[in-house]
Amino acid sequence: MVATVYTVGNFKGGVGKTKIVTMLGYDNAVIRGKKTLVLDLDPQANASQILAKTANIDNIERTVTQGLQENDFSICITPIVENLDLIACDTGFRSFNKYVLKNFETEEEQINVLNKLIEPLKANYDAIFIDVPPTISEFSDNAMAASDYSIIAFQTVIESLDGVAKYVGYQNFMVERYGIDLQIIDIIPCMVEPDDSLDKEILNEARELYGNVVSENVVNYQKRLRRYSSEGIYIQKYNNGNYDQWDFNAHNIFTNILNELEGRKNYLTDEMEA
Ligand SMILES: Nc1ncnc2c1ncn2[C@@H]1O[C@H](COP(=O)(O)OP(=O)(O)OP(=O)(O)O)[C@@H](O)[C@H]1O
Ligand SMILES: [Mg+2]
Secondary structure, eight states: OOOEEEEEEOSSSSSSHHHHHHHHHHHHHHTSOOOEEEEEOOTTOHHHHHHHHHTTOSOOOOOHHHHHHTTOGGGGEEEEETTEEEEOOOGGGGGHHHHHHHHOOSHHHHHTHHHHHHGGGGGGOSEEEEEOOSSSSHHHHHHHHHOSEEEEEEESSHHHHHHHHHHHHHHHHHHHHHOOOOEEEEEEEESBOTTOHHHHHHHHHHHHHHGGGBOSOOOBOOHHHHHHHHHOOOOOBOTTSOBOHHHHHHHHHHHHHHHHHHHHHHHHHHHHHO
């Protein structure tokens, strides 16, 4: 097994990045039964909190900060549910930037700090999903250098679409400057109100700009998805064997996205080899 590494980004805050990372991580593990790691690189630690609640863990002892200090990420892995592990973040990770600049000399070394630490973990997972803060920083540079693919989250508001453009531009710059092997695999609309005409307009604009890189699978605004942020992620099954309808809807869209990613990955790999 060699994990495929995905970073979910957008240089605009609050657009659904963490939602996508946590749901794709959970569903890849729980529904598809694949060994999955979520790596939280955002000092706000939203993904860590959601997954800790999912596992009923009150306090995560070792985070990415300790992993970095000890130069070994295997010491900071927290199991969440079967097949799903987390490397949590904490506010201490804010000083990653300083740490990197102090300890590594060349730019090449500075952007590859996390890449080196993630490499030995890849044999244990099918997929690694990285959550990053919405800033151009050592966090995003290191996440890009460590990833095979970018998934760009966007909300159907115009600032968020600008954030997509900035992200694409910055990624192109990183690929050219450092020779990183990184492709955009999916652009996912989040929190869409299906009946809102402005949402539809912005979705159409995104499709005009980015064609079929924009996902067919639109994540609508769903109260159940918001609830998972405060209660942790779950799927309720009734005694008659049926899933709760709202849980089903919430997980179904992300399972479809995982299938889409698989198909796109195969297509992109074939294209590279051809
Ligand atoms: N499809 C959705 N339906 C309902 N609520 C959602 C949906 N997607 C995200 N949310 C909610 O919107 C808020 C912002 O989402 P999220 O934290 O994923 O954004 P983010 O891009 O990671 O933000 P940040 O830039 O601060 O890291 C959260 O409260 C989350 O629960
Ligand atoms: Mg987030």
